[in-house]
Amino acid sequence: MPCARCGATRPPAVRWPEGPVCDPCYTAALRHRGTCDGCGQTRRLVHPPGLGATTCADCAGLPVTHRCVDCGIEDKLFEAGRCASCALRRRTTALLAAGTGEVPANLAAVLEAICATPNPYTALNWLRTGAASALLAEMTAGRLPTSHDALDAHPRRAAADYLRTLLVAHQVLPARDEALARAEQRLARRLTDVEPPEHRRVATAYTTWRVLRRLRRRAERSADPRTPTARATHLVHVTIRLLAWLHDRGTTLADLDQHTVDLWLTSGDPSAQDVGDFLDWTAQRGHTRTLSVPIRRRQTGPATSEAERIVLLARLLHDDTAELTDRVAGALLLLYGQQLSRIAALTTSQVIQSHDAVHLQIGTDHIHLPEPLAGLVLRLHDEGRPYIGVGSPSTTGWLFPGLLPGRPITPSQFGQRLRKLGVYAIAGRRAAIIQLAAELPATVLADMISLHPTTAAHWTAQAGGTWHRYAAELARDRNHQP
Numbered sequence: 055m056p057c058a059r060c061g062a063t064r065p066p067a068v069r070w071p072e073g074p075v076c077d078p079c080y081t082a083a084l085r086h087r088g089t090c091d092g093c094g095q096t097r098r099l100v101h102p103p104g105l106g107a108t109t110c111a112d113c114a115g116l117p118v119t120h121r122c123v124d125c126g127i128e129d130k131l132f133e134a135g136r137c138a139s140c141a142l143r144r145r146t147t148a149l150l151a152a153g154t155g156e157v158p159a160n161l162a163a164v165l166e167a168i169c170a171t172p173n174p175y176t177a178l179n180w181l182r183t184g185a186a187s188a189l190l191a192e193m194t195a196g197r198l199p200t201s202h203d204a205l206d207a208h209p210r211r212a213a214a215d216y217l218r219t220l221l222v223a224h225q226v227l228p229a230r231d232e233a234l235a236r237a238e239q240r241l242a243r244r245l246t247d248v249e250p251p252e253h254r255r256v257a258t259a260y261t262t263w264r265v266l267r268r269l270r271r272r273a274e275r276s277a278d279p280r281t282p283t284a285r286a287t288h289l290v291h292v293t294i295r296l297l298a299w300l301h302d303r304g305t306t307l308a309d310l311d312q313h314t315v316d317l318w319l320t321s322g323d324p325s326a327q328d329v330g331d332f333l334d335w336t337a338q339r340g341h342t343r344t345l346s347v348p349i350r351r352r353q354t355g356p357a358t359s360e361a362e363r364i365v366l367l368a369r370l371l372h373d374d375t376a377e378l379t380d381r382v383a384g385a386l387l388l389l390y391g392q393q394l395s396r397i398a399a400l401t402t403s404q405v406i407q408s409h410d411a412v413h414l415q416i417g418t419d420h421i422h423l424p425e426p427l428a429g430l431v432l433r434l435h436d437e438g439r440p441y442i443g444v445g446s447p448s449t450t451g452w453l454f455p456g457l458l459p460g461r462p463i464t465p466s467q468f469g470q471r472l473r474k475l476g477v478y479a480i481a482g483r484r485a486a487i488i489q490l491a492a493e494l495p496a497t498v499l500a501d502m503i504s505l506h507p508t509t510a511a512h513w514t515a516q517a518g519g520t521w522h523r524y525a526a527e528l529a530r531d532r533n534h535q536p
């Protein structure tokens with residue numbers, strides 16, 4: 055039997071005086087709201103029957119049905135007598151109160167954030183089936199301590215991480231540098247295998263007092279929400295490989311001489327030269343004599359061709375089918391050579407609007423954004439990014455909020471998304487830098503794309519720019535760390 059409202063042949067959800075009504079039409083009818091002709095209030099319009107209804111049930115003298123017992127709204131009900139929003143609030147309250155009848159004060163913001171999920175069905179689903187909400191329940195019931203350590207030890211890593219960011223975003227747990235904490239834990243585990251114990255002690259001391267300390271100082275100084283730990287981890291790993299190699303040869307650090315170091319450099323380890331930092335430190339501390347390791351020159355890799363860069367840019371700027379987030383991020387990468395980590399960490403306050411112009415603050419520069427990029431950035435700034443996770447704070451300072459509550463999108467997620475659009479981050483960024491290097495003084499280039507001044511000078515020289523001596527002077531004056 056066809057639906058009396060839309061004519062489609064679907065199993066009827068309900069039989070009304072006008073005939074059988076299919077499920078989509080039934081839901082639409084229950085949600086059909088507007089200004090009632092009789093009382094002027096915003097109500098569900100039910101009379102006359104059908105899409106042309108103009109009056110509410112009260113004014114039409116009909117019984118009011120499907121009305122939430124908690125908030126009184128006329129809506130499709132989620133559970134007996136209750137709309138989805140009220141059901142969500144009840145269930146979340148029950149979860150957080152854990153049988154005490156009251157949500158603890160420190161979790162009040164978590165309750166509001168979960169209830170503020172734009173689509174309550176998403177949050178209801180998360181409560182019912184989400185692994186993180188199950189952990190939250192364990193925590194509020196007192197079976198799991200409310201601490202970073204307890205979450206670190208939990209076997210369900212992804213769920214524990216989600217819950218952690220949710221709790222940090224609402225100040226239930228103190229903020230911590232996640233990347234740093236992870237690197238510390240990983241390295242501590244890795245170091246337990248080093249033999250003999252004397253080498254383990256030296257490697258642990260190097261990791262703690264040189265590598266991690268440097269990382270911590272960097273994290274304190276930097277506004278970047280993520281501390282890049284790959285280099286630090288790499289230095290410890292190559293150190294551990296050197297020590298294993300020495301152990302196999304029956305040599306100790308105390309006996310290590312230049313000839314053995316030279317053998318190590320030709321041992322076939324692809325990162326053999328990176329032990330320079332370790333051997334520097336051991337020499338300073340008297341664990342080894344002074345040894346020399348040549349410094350490796352960083353190589354320049356392939357870049358996207360200029361023609362391809364323009365084609366990709368045009369697509370990003372004009373293709374409305376691609377997601378706004380990806381279009382803006384890809385354009386910033388291809389136009390200004392920005393690293394994904396820096397794009398991901400952009401805040402809404404870095405978008406500056408004045409006198410019909412839009413600027414983006416990058417480093418100390420205010421970059422004037424041309425149209426149509428300016429329009430895209432403003433739209434992103436005003437509309438915010440869709441699909442943020444359940445329990446996210448209602449306002450965010452990130453231009454690209456991520457899935458984890460209160461955190462920006464990760465550079466690796468960005469990289470994956472852009473690759474689907476044909477934008478390869480490293481090659482695309484190089485292409486942009488080559489172009490910029492021909493146009494900008496190296497000092498400006500260095501600041502704008504956060505390059506070391508000598509690296510910027512190198513690019514500028516390669517691009518045939520005449521500015522590189524300024525950078526060289528700057529590098530000497532400031533004595534920057536690479």
Ligand SMILES: [Zn+2]
Nearest residue numbers: 057060076079
């Ligand atoms: Zn229908």
Ligand SMILES: [Zn+2]
Nearest residue numbers: 090093110113
């Ligand atoms: Zn009315």
Ligand SMILES: [Zn+2]
Nearest residue numbers: 122125137140
């Ligand atoms: Zn309600």
